[in-house]
Amino acid sequence: xxxxxxxxxxILKISSIHSGSEVRKKLLALGLHIDDNLMKVxxxxxxxxxxxxxxxxxxxxxxxxxxxxxxxxxxxx
Amino acid sequence: xxxxxxxxPRDYKQIALVGRRSSxxxxxxxxxxxxxxxxxxxxxxxxxxxxxxxxxxxxxxxxPGINSLNPYxxxxxxxxxxxNDNKIDLIIMVADSTMPARSMELAVEISETGxxxxxxxxxxxxxxxxxxKIDIQKLEEEFSVPVVATTAVYGKGVKELTDKCTYMLNxxxxxxxxxxxxxxHIEEGIxxxxxxxxxxxxxxxxxxxxxxxxxxxxxxxxxAELMKKISSDRDIIADEFTDGHNTDVFxxxxxxxxxxxxxxxxxxxxxxxxxxxxxxxxLDDFLMHPILGHLILVLFFGLYFFSIFAIGGFLADYVAAPxxxxxxxxxxxxxxxxxxxxxxxxxxxxxxxxxxxxxxxxLPLVFLATLFEDSGYIARIAxxxxxxxxxxxxxxxxxxxxxxxxxxxxxxxxxxxxIDNRRDxxxxxxxxxxxxxxxxxxxxxxxxxxxxGPLWAIVIYAFVLLVIAITGKILSRILSEPTGLILEIPDxxxxxxxxxxxxxxxxxxxxxxxxxxxxxxxxxxxxxxxYFDAAHYINTVISPLTEYLLELPxxxxxxxxxxxxxxxxxxxxxxxxxNVGSLVDLPMTVDQIIVFIIFVTLYFPCFTTFIVLWKEFGxxxxxxxxxxxxxxxxxxxxxxRLFFNFF
Numbered sequence: 001x002x003x004x005x006x007x008x009x010x011i012l013k014i015s016s017i018h019s020g021s022e023v024r025k026k027l028l029a030l031g032l033h034i035d036d037n038l039m040k041v042x043x044x045x046x047x048x049x050x051x052x053x054x055x056x057x058x059x060x061x062x063x064x065x066x067x068x069x070x071x072x073x074x075x076x077x
Numbered sequence: 078x079x080x081x082x083x084x085x086p087r088d089y090k091q092i093a094l095v096g097r098r099s100s101x102x103x104x105x106x107x108x109x110x111x112x113x114x115x116x117x118x119x120x121x122x123x124x125x126x127x128x129x130x131x132x133x134x135x136x137x138x139x140x141p142g143i144n145s146l147n148p149y150x151x152x153x154x155x156x157x158x159x160x161n162d163n164k165i166d167l168i169i170m171v172a173d174s175t176m177p178a179r180s181m182e183l184a185v186e187i188s189e190t191g192x193x194x195x196x197x198x199x200x201x202x203x204x205x206x207x208x209x210k211i212d213i214q215k216l217e218e219e220f221s222v223p224v225v226a227t228t229a230v231y232g233k234g235v236k237e238l239t240d241k242c243t244y245m246l247n248x249x250x251x252x253x254x255x256x257x258x259x260x261x262h263i264e265e266g267i268x269x270x271x272x273x274x275x276x277x278x279x280x281x282x283x284x285x286x287x288x289x290x291x292x293x294x295x296x297x298x299x300x301a302e303l304m305k306k307i308s309s310d311r312d313i314i315a316d317e318f319t320d321g322h323n324t325d326v327f328x329x330x331x332x333x334x335x336x337x338x339x340x341x342x343x344x345x346x347x348x349x350x351x352x353x354x355x356x357x358x359x360l361d362d363f364l365m366h367p368i369l370g371h372l373i374l375v376l377f378f379g380l381y382f383f384s385i386f387a388i389g390g391f392l393a394d395y396v397a398a399p400x401x402x403x404x405x406x407x408x409x410x411x412x413x414x415x416x417x418x419x420x421x422x423x424x425x426x427x428x429x430x431x432x433x434x435x436x437x438x439x440l441p442l443v444f445l446a447t448l449f450e451d452s453g454y455i456a457r458i459a460x461x462x463x464x465x466x467x468x469x470x471x472x473x474x475x476x477x478x479x480x481x482x483x484x485x486x487x488x489x490x491x492x493x494x495x496i497d498n499r500r501d502x503x504x505x506x507x508x509x510x511x512x513x514x515x516x517x518x519x520x521x522x523x524x525x526x527x528x529x530g531p532l533w534a535i536v537i538y539a540f541v542l543l544v545i546a547i548t549g550k551i552l553s554r555i556l557s558e559p560t561g562l563i564l565e566i567p568d569x570x571x572x573x574x575x576x577x578x579x580x581x582x583x584x585x586x587x588x589x590x591x592x593x594x595x596x597x598x599x600x601x602x603x604x605x606x607x608y609f610d611a612a613h614y615i616n617t618v619i620s621p622l623t624e625y626l627l628e629l630p631x632x633x634x635x636x637x638x639x640x641x642x643x644x645x646x647x648x649x650x651x652x653x654x655x656n657v658g659s660l661v662d663l664p665m666t667v668d669q670i671i672v673f674i675i676f677v678t679l680y681f682p683c684f685t686t687f688i689v690l691w692k693e694f695g696x697x698x699x700x701x702x703x704x705x706x707x708x709x710x711x712x713x714x715x716x717x718r719l720f721f722n723f724f
Contacts, residue, residue, distance in 0.1 A: 023561070028145075034332075041361075055178070057176040059565065060566035060568075062473070062562060062566055063563060065561070067562070067563065068561075
């Protein structure tokens with residue numbers, strides 16, 4: 001499922017990112033990698049998505065909604 | 078430590094401070110350089126200071142923060158370019174101890190360059206508070222480079238750090254950092270490329286491994302002639318890396334470094350207690366709450382603008398009297414040396430404008446902006462407003478320059494530097510002149526209050542915001558698709574007044590240096606226009622616009638020229654042009670005043686903005702912005718004219 005549909009406050013794992021390489025490079029630089037665990041903070045139907053990157057020092061990152069839709073996540077079992 | 082007196086000897090050593098944004102680099106730069114200049118806040122250009130390490134004369138360089146040696150936004154480009162194009166003898170890597178994992182990735186990259194480096198695990202006090210314990214010993218073993226725990230703000234550990242630097246400078250041959258090996262076939266491929274680079278035996282500032290890696294992941298950081306020699310081998314090896322999986326070769330390298338960094342970070346840092354959620358998180362539940370967050374935001378903006386105008390107004394009145402008294406110093410010149418008088422009077426008007434109107438509003442604006450930038454609340458604002466900004470083809474980060482634009486367009490243009498995407502920067506910069514700066518707000522309030530009543534002021538504001546939205550929409554259609562918001566939300570922290578004061582001082586100096594020459598220069602030109610009584614000619618030249626299209630009195634033409642140089646002059650010149658004592662008895666009907674205000678608010682940013690836009694974005698952007706402003710101003714004013722004629 002895409003990050004925008006994922007529930008909040010549950011541990012998720014990034015499975016794939018379908019965006020241009022430029023954006024992927026930016027995300028890599030900000031510490032967002034495939035297989036990283038993250039948690040969506042707060043659940044809004046519009047506007048940017050706020051995530052906490054659990055695998056790198058739980059730093060907080062805000063992602064535009066369009067971009068968040070391109071990030072696929074699964075539940076961390 | 079400081080050695081300002083005599084210039085650096087030829088063989089001076091160069092030390093660069095490298096680290097992520099807000100890892101405390103500038104604070105460390107201050108303490109080492111033992112100077113209290115600028116502190117806190119994002120660094121946009123590098124700052125240098127001459128320091129003494131043991132017997133070595135050194136040039137200490139504080140570079141803007143970077144996440145990795147592969148740059149993204151303008152300030153990151155600057156740091157990577159600087160490291161690439163200059164002889165660097167030592168790097169002090171400044172790491173934020175509260176975020177060990179992210180800092181390790183940059184440390185691995187720096188170890189690849191082969192340049193001797195020292196790691197300063199900064200903000201160590203902060204880390205302890207967050208329950209993060211860093212094992213300095215283990216870290217030194219991992220990288221086999223000196224590591225020191227520091228807290229730059231209190232100067233803790235800085236002495237030990239400088240001693241280690243001096244030791245490194247004394248015995249550079251003792252420096253052999255551990256080599257971080259990637260996994261299996263990738264490492265084998267890179268070593269093959271390294272050997273090829275070694276055979277080229279061209280003199281290179283960095284180690285062969287750095288160029289091998291950069292050739293694969295970011296070729297434009299490899300010198301052209303070297304790239305020519307190794308490009309065929311590079312392509313073979315790059316294909317080997319990606320045939321395993323379909324990701325881009327850049328990611329393969331990045332993941333390798335990421336896993337290495339994660340391994341190191343886990344080895345060296347241990348979370349003692351996570352305890353209850355830090356205060357910053359709890360606050361965020363309110364600040365970023367979908368409904369509550371917006372309420373707080375509106376309240377915040379109200380408070381922000383109210384305090385700017387309150388403090389600005391108080392300062393302006395306080396300064397007004399002394400400035401006025403200056404006038405009669407050169408008054409006697411008027412009779413016999415009138416040309417001289419007009420020139421001096423022009424310069425005086427320019428000075429009075431800067432000191433009397435611009436600075437009083439500029440001071441609270443920049444100070445408050447740095448205060449909430451320091452506290453991290455500005456990232457929250459960008460987050461909350463992203464949805465609305467997206468509608469006009471921009472994203473949250475542009476809100477920061479927009480907020481500053483309400484005070485004065487010039488600092489807002491500087492603030493666009495923190496937007497990483499070039500396209501978004503240009504769209505933001507082109508929209509900025511439409512945001513009424515404090516001078517134009519003063520004009521709108523003065524004229525509407527005198528002749529049309531406060532309700533019209535709100536109508537004008539709403540119209541201007543509508544113009545910004547529509548122009549933004551059109552611009553974002555023409556230029557490429559806007560990139561989504563990607564914004565780090567730092568932890569909220571108590572803003573330090575010291576930082577904000579010194580940064581405001583630094584920015585004011587920047588502004589006064591840039592703006593004052595043009596402001597005063599422009600005003601002298603105005604003095605001459607008055608002297609040669611050129612107003613009459615200007616009026617006739619502009620009359621097709623003012624008299625026929627907008628049906629305004631002809632004399633208004635000259636005020637537009639004055640307004641170009643400085644907006645606040647419009648009120649003064651309007652009185653003079655229509656020879657009335659005060660605004661109330663201006664011979665203009667309500668609709669004429671409204672049409673005039675609309676045109677004046679939109680028609681052109683001030684002369685200083687024009688110059689700063691030119692310097693910051695180049696000729697093409699500034700001409701686009703000027704043309705756009707004039708066209709939109711004419712259309713809007715004409716629309717209002719039609720509206721009034723209709724009713």
